[in-house]
Amino acid sequence: QKEVEQNSGPLSVPEGAIASLNCTYSDRGSQSFFWYRQYSGKSPELIMFIYSNGDKEDGRFTAQLNKASQYVSLLIRDSQPSDSATYLCAVTGTGFQKLVFGTGTRLLVSP
Amino acid sequence: EAGVAQSPRYKIIEKRQSVAFWCNPISGHATLYWYQQILGQGPKLLIQFQNNGVVDDSQLPKDRFSAERLKGVDSTLKIQPAKLEDSAVYLCASSLGREGEKLFFGSGTQLSVL
Numbered sequence: 001q002k003e004v005e006q007n008s009g010p011l012s013v014p015e016g017a018i019a020s021l022n023c024t025y026s027d028r029g030s031q032s033f034f035w036y037r038q039y040s041g042k043s044p045e046l047i048m049f050i051y052s053n054g055d056k057e058d059g060r061f062t063a064q065l066n067k068a069s070q071y072v073s074l075l076i077r078d079s080q081p082s083d084s085a086t087y088l089c090a091v092t093g094t095g096f097q098k099l100v101f102g103t104g105t106r107l108l109v110s111p
Numbered sequence: 112e113a114g115v116a117q118s119p120r121y122k123i124i125e126k127r128q129s130v131a132f133w134c135n136p137i138s139g140h141a142t143l144y145w146y147q148q149i150l151g152q153g154p155k156l157l158i159q160f161q162n163n164g165v166v167d168d169s170q171l172p173k174d175r176f177s178a179e180r181l182k183g184v185d186s187t188l189k190i191q192p193a194k195l196e197d198s199a200v201y202l203c204a205s206s207l208g209r210e211g212e213k214l215f216f217g218s219g220t221q222l223s224v225l
Contacts, residue, residue: 004153008151034213034214042218043202043216043217043218043219044154044202044214044216045216046213046214046215049213088153088154090153098156098159098167099144099156099214100156101146101153101154101155102153103151103152103153104152104153
């Protein structure tokens with residue numbers, strides 16, 4: 001079983017819609033959860049982080065965490081073509097701050 | 112604030128040659144990471160330094176890869192000899208080093224092994 005799993009996509013949504021990106025993780029001891037955005041040919045850029053169960057909102061982005069289900073998601077409201085990128089879920093595993101990435105979900109927002 | 116600096120940006124070598132990558136983290140960041148990202152995959156941690164000590168190198172192919180962090184600041188990652196499957200982007204990242212701290216990535220080095 002992979003430590004962090006994501007659907008590779010692509011996830012296609014029309015402009016203005018809500019994009020929902022999902023991630024599951026295997027280590028129940030995980031404490032910190034991150035969403036990175038990676039444009040083609042660029043390096044990952046942090047867009048959201050969440051440490052506690054529930055929702056965390058930042059602008060058009062909402063991160064949701066359910067530790068009991070070992071599930072974390074990212075919602076993007078009012079999706080824009082500029083949101084088209086690969087979204088990487090990352091989770092701290094056991095040990096000193098080891099950050100494990102999923103394979104990423106490619107999001108395509110069509111005008 | 113200056114970001115994480117990496118060089119070179121691109122490198123093309125033949126198999127069995129050696130190559131080295133350089134990284135300068137954000138000033139004051141205690142933790143430095145080297146990740147390998149193969150096309151279509153997520154970044155995979157190769158080695159993690161806390162100041163100038165190694166805290167995780169469990170996925171570093173030690174028969175061919177080596178890394179050091181000089182005086183707890185700059186770092187170099189070396190591959191000798193390179194194999195075709197080493198073709199990837201090598202990302203350096205740094206963080207302040209507190210638990211759950213956010214990582215900041217450099218622009219990466221794209222390595223092609225022919």
